[in-house]
Amino acid sequence: MTKRQTHLKQLEDEGIYIMREVAAQFERPVLLFSGGKDSIVMVHLALKAFYPAKIPFPLMHVDTGHNFDETIAFRDKLVEENNVELIVGSVQESIDKGDVKEETGPDASRNALQTVTLLDTLKKHQVDAALGGGRRDEEKARAKERFFSHRDAFGQWDPKNQRPELWNMYNGLKNQGEHFRVFPISNWTEMDVWQYIAQEEIDIPEIYFAHERKVFNRRGVWLADTDYVNRMEEEELETRTVRFRTIGDATCTGAVLSTASNMEEIIQEVASARQTERGNRHDDKRSETAMEDRKRQGYF
Amino acid sequence: MSKKTSNAQNHEQQDTKYLDMDLLRFTTAGSVDDGKSTLIGRLLYDSKSIFEDQMDAIEKTSKSSGEEGVNLALLTDGLKAEREQKITIDVAYRYFATPKRKFIIADTPGHTQYTRNMVTGASTAELAVVLIDASKGVLTQSRRHAFISSLLQIPHLVVAVNKMDLVDYDEEVFNEIVADFRNFSKKLDIDNITYIPISALKGDNVVSKTRVGKSTNGQKGSEETNFMSWYNGPTLLHHLETVKVDASHNVVDFRFPVQYVIRPNQNFRGFSGRIVSGRIKPGDEITVLPSKLSSKVKEIVTKGENLKEAFPGDSVVLTIEDEIDISRGDMIVRKNNVPKITTHFEAYICWMDDDAMKTGKKYQMMHTTKVTPVFFDEVIYKMNVDTLSSEDADELKLNEIGRVKLTSAQPLFIDAYQVNQRTGSFIVIDPASNVTVGAGMIRASSTESTKNSKLKTQTSPNIVWEPWNIPREEREKRNGHQANVLWFTGISGAGKSTIAKALEKKLWEEGKQTVLLDGDQVRHGLNGDLGFSPEDRTENIRRVGETARLFFEHGNIVLCTFVSPYAEDRERVRDLLPDGKFIEVHVMCDPKTAQERDPKGLYEKAKKGEIKGLTGYDADHETPNSALTIDTDAISVDDAVELLLSKIK
Numbered sequence: 050m051t052k053r054q055t056h057l058k059q060l061e062d063e064g065i066y067i068m069r070e071v072a073a074q075f076e077r078p079v080l081l082f083s084g085g086k087d088s089i090v091m092v093h094l095a096l097k098a099f100y101p102a103k104i105p106f107p108l109m110h111v112d113t114g115h116n117f118d119e120t121i122a123f124r125d126k127l128v129e130e131n132n133v134e135l136i137v138g139s140v141q142e143s144i145d146k147g148d149v150k151e152e153t154g155p156d157a158s159r160n161a162l163q164t165v166t167l168l169d170t171l172k173k174h175q176v177d178a179a180l181g182g183g184r185r186d187e188e189k190a191r192a193k194e195r196f197f198s199h200r201d202a203f204g205q206w207d208p209k210n211q212r213p214e215l216w217n218m219y220n221g222l223k224n225q226g227e228h229f230r231v232f233p234i235s236n237w238t239e240m241d242v243w244q245y246i247a248q249e250e251i252d253i254p255e256i257y258f259a260h261e262r263k264v265f266n267r268r269g270v271w272l273a274d275t276d277y278v279n280r281m282e283e284e285e286l287e288t289r290t291v292r293f294r295t296i297g298d299a300t301c302t303g304a305v306l307s308t309a310s311n312m313e314e315i316i317q318e319v320a321s322a323r324q325t326e327r328g329n330r331h332d333d334k335r336s337e338t339a340m341e342d343r344k345r346q347g348y349f
Numbered sequence: 350m351s352k353k354t355s356n357a358q359n360h361e362q363q364d365t366k367y368l369d370m371d372l373l374r375f376t377t378a379g380s381v382d383d384g385k386s387t388l389i390g391r392l393l394y395d396s397k398s399i400f401e402d403q404m405d406a407i408e409k410t411s412k413s414s415g416e417e418g419v420n421l422a423l424l425t426d427g428l429k430a431e432r433e434q435k436i437t438i439d440v441a442y443r444y445f446a447t448p449k450r451k452f453i454i455a456d457t458p459g460h461t462q463y464t465r466n467m468v469t470g471a472s473t474a475e476l477a478v479v480l481i482d483a484s485k486g487v488l489t490q491s492r493r494h495a496f497i498s499s500l501l502q503i504p505h506l507v508v509a510v511n512k513m514d515l516v517d518y519d520e521e522v523f524n525e526i527v528a529d530f531r532n533f534s535k536k537l538d539i540d541n542i543t544y545i546p547i548s549a550l551k552g553d554n555v556v557s558k559t560r561v562g563k564s565t566n567g568q569k570g571s572e573e574t575n576f577m578s579w580y581n582g583p584t585l586l587h588h589l590e591t592v593k594v595d596a597s598h599n600v601v602d603f604r605f606p607v608q609y610v611i612r613p614n615q616n617f618r619g620f621s622g623r624i625v626s627g628r629i630k631p632g633d634e635i636t637v638l639p640s641k642l643s644s645k646v647k648e649i650v651t652k653g654e655n656l657k658e659a660f661p662g663d664s665v666v667l668t669i670e671d672e673i674d675i676s677r678g679d680m681i682v683r684k685n686n687v688p689k690i691t692t693h694f695e696a697y698i699c700w701m702d703d704d705a706m707k708t709g710k711k712y713q714m715m716h717t718t719k720v721t722p723v724f725f726d727e728v729i730y731k732m733n734v735d736t737l738s739s740e741d742a743d744e745l746k747l748n749e750i751g752r753v754k755l756t757s758a759q760p761l762f763i764d765a766y767q768v769n770q771r772t773g774s775f776i777v778i779d780p781a782s783n784v785t786v787g788a789g790m791i792r793a794s795s796t797e798s799t800k801n802s803k804l805k806t807q808t809s810p811n812i813v814w815e816p817w818n819i820p821r822e823e824r825e826k827r828n829g830h831q832a833n834v835l836w837f838t839g840i841s842g843a844g845k846s847t848i849a850k851a852l853e854k855k856l857w858e859e860g861k862q863t864v865l866l867d868g869d870q871v872r873h874g875l876n877g878d879l880g881f882s883p884e885d886r887t888e889n890i891r892r893v894g895e896t897a898r899l900f901f902e903h904g905n906i907v908l909c910t911f912v913s914p915y916a917e918d919r920e921r922v923r924d925l926l927p928d929g930k931f932i933e934v935h936v937m938c939d940p941k942t943a944q945e946r947d948p949k950g951l952y953e954k955a956k957k958g959e960i961k962g963l964t965g966y967d968a969d970h971e972t973p974n975s976a977l978t979i980d981t982d983a984i985s986v987d988d989a990v991e992l993l994l995s996k997i998k
């Protein structure tokens with residue numbers, strides 16, 4: 050008799066299958082790399098999918114210019130060690146060129162601007178499939194997202210025009226100018242990601258583990274004190290033991306108070322967490338449908 | 350119980366625990382307002398898969414809409430908002446886990462039109478939960494959901510009878526619904542149905558059997574109460590956690606559709622893919638399709654270490670001993686166990702597009718890793734999903750399901766969907782829009798065995814079907830008439846043999862080649878080893894069907910008279926023969942008449958209790974849907990013979 054595979058093995062096999070479908074069905078795919086744990090897991094899966102060959106497509110990082118230093122250092126090491134190609138799209142450049150306008154005020158963030166840079170970079174490199182680390186458990190609006198998500202020639206997601214996905218057949222046929230976003234880890238939850246990182250002993254940036262940092266509290270979210278955040282006078286700086294559950298733009302990624310300093314402790318903490326990971330995303334708090342809106346514009 | 354609480358206590362245990370967790374994918378279906386959203390909300394909530402910020406959000410919404418308590422349905426309300434906005438309602442996926450299992454729910458909305466969504470959700474599911482509102486009973490829609498589950502061959506079905514609180518937790522109500530559903534589901538191909546009475550709203554039998562609340566005698570208690578102590582089965586969650594799902598995997602037929610060729614340098618050439626079914630070891634002999642060249646597996650490569658054996662579901666890279674040209678869309682199989690290679694096949698299609706499916710129009714199809722043009726040659730019939738009867742049609746509209754004939758441009762490597770879901774399924778793509786417009790399930794062709802093949806009738810994989818020495822068409826030409834199989838079914842004493850014998854005499858006089866296969870005769874010889882249990886009855890009909898087919902292929906008009914009470918068995922015989930060549934004749938009469946006739950004294954014996962399970966007495970005969978009916982209370986033997994003669998000319 051065959052042994053039934055563990056859930057992590059099944060999710061891994063599915064992820065690898067999707068990666069290979071992308072390599073086979075598209076001409077110029079990229080793997081969107083944010084520096085966060087989900088995209089690190091994606092790189093890990095891609096390495097497995099094409100072993101012993103190297104990953105047959107480049108990583109693409111949309112750099113807001115407001116990243117944690119650790120993120121960039123980690124990215125460069127990963128690229129170096131695994132001999133993959135890296136494309137960087139720079140939000141700063143988009144601002145300099147006048148394609149987008151920097152937001153102002155205390156909540157200013159480059160998150161919304163990313164979309165323009167992302168679409169421009171995809172276009173410039175004639176990308177026809179962008180692999181993303183999005184998961185359906187992240188947010189209600191994502192629950193019905195496809196593995197292969199179709200985008201029109203303007204990079205937009207039309208909820209009315211998504212293809213049904215049956216069995217394990219993913220239809221990547223498209224017309225000129227259209228492209229796909231593909232989410233190989235759609236079926237993973239935050240817990241699965243952490244368990245997988247632990248099981249595979251995947252290296253992740255230090256800032257996921259508890260460390261001391263200067264932070265301040267804005268509407269319940271702990272933000273790191275960096276050059277990029279406009280801290281208001283009444284927002285007092287405190288030194289706290291924190292870690293990050295997600296890593297994105299420093300202006301809108303909240304830290305959690307935590308003493309979890311190794312993988313086991315993180316898994317414990319995730320298991321007993323009372324907040325979704327996006328609960329700490331400052332950008333999602335701005336509007337009820339923040340995610341849905343950004344998705345339509347082409348952010349995801 | 351929940352991971353989150355047990356966790357804190359079993360610190361150490363928990364760390365390694367997730368390594369033995371497995372995964373169950375299931376789908377939920379129900380009509381609008383049956384309580385599906387509430388049930389999913391309840392499962393997520395009671396298994397502690399809901400976070401505070403999500404809870405806060407729905408508490409707020411519940412309050413603002415003036416509801417008392419928290420409306421769990423709001424946890425999954427994404428689809429409802431869309432319904433109002435008339436956006437495509439589709440499948441939404443939800444996740445939760447207990448220490449035993451991780452669950453993926455494919456949640457499909459229950460609206461009448463959305464057959465396509467349920468088909469989509471069901472295509473990846475190993476279990477389906479069909480909700481029935483206890484206060485409404487089994488509705489047309491519930492039947493539709495069960496039918497789709499059986500069409501998609503979901504191995505496990507759970508019928509959750511919801512809103513038991515509205516019917517005072519009455520055992521009778523539950524039993525009636527179960528009986529009703531059971532009666533209907535006999536017509537379907539589902540082995541494993543579990544019935545569970547629940548209240549999604551209150552929580553009874555969802556995660557636990559008891560809860561704090563008012564007992565039925567109206568006394569408010571703070572004690573945990575079991576409101577349905579008459580029910581002895583598992584709670585829904587317990588069933589989901591423990592149901593065995595391995596058995597549905599095909600571990601016999603090795604199928605490996607090549608996804609992508611991995612070639613880092615001149616010295617390495619590997620073929621990547623996910624094993625669809627069967628297993629493989631280094632050294633095993635393989636054949637590559639379509640080239641049919643053979644070789645041996647050299648290594649099963651993964652990052653990490655090479656494997657000694659690989660199983661269904663594994664994503665691996667195979668290298669082989671010889672240099673053979675292999676590319677995406679090819680398939681690696683075992684040397685002596687190959688799928689059917691063909692460009693012509695039959696399938697059930699569920700149509701998913703506003704533009705109807707047209708015969709003669711060119712579509713694309715995707716089957717395993719192959720994309721090729723395809724034409725629909727013919728719509729054989731469309732299914733009326735509500736009555737399960739077939740209707741004439743020459744196209745299929747959105748949400749319609751039908752049986753069709755297709756021709757593909759390139760040869761496909763197929764198995765029947767019933768035997769292998771992955772090599773038996775395909776999608777249809779409109780070449781103008783590139784949109785997925787249809788889902789197909791390949792039917793067993795006449796040279797393959799069909800239902801339950803794994804148990805009894807699987808043709809030995811080593812035997813390749815040989816074409817007939819002298820084709821039937823030639824024999825028919827010489828005989829001057831067509832070959833046919835007339836299948837007389839009905840209870841003992843209905844008049845099957847009488848009519849068949851009269852018909853055979855008539856045919857004989859006309860100089861036609863005939864064979865009469867009679868139940869009693871066969872049971873004395875060929876099937877002397879069989880009794881009357883359901884399994885033996887099935888096997889009896891299977892052997893007779895195969896025998897009838899041999900005579901048929903030799904140009905005879907074959908008359909078969911068998912009680913054959915199970916529709917499924919008769920369908921299997923139909924499947925053995927070319928379309929239209931199996932003529933089912935339901936010979937019937939009032940049971941009283943049959944008991945009076947009692948030609949073999951069987952009813953007499955049954956009355957005395959000497960035999961049990963006599964069809965027409967204490968066992969049912971499943972009425973055929975699409976048969977010719979002859980009521981022997983109403984027409985004479987001669988008239989019946991005339992009628993039948995007109996059918997085979």
Ligand SMILES: Nc1nc2c(ncn2[C@@H]2O[C@H](COP(=O)(O)OP(=O)(O)O)[C@@H](O)[C@H]2O)c(=O)[nH]1
Pocket residue numbers: 379380381382383384385386387388422459511512513514515547548549550551
């Ligand atoms: N009394 C009772 N009402 C229920 C139960 N389950 C759901 N409902 C109610 O039935 C209505 C429809 O439920 P909902 O979950 O939205 O149904 P859906 O359309 O199938 O998703 C709501 O008013 C629920 O509160 C139950 O077990 N008992």
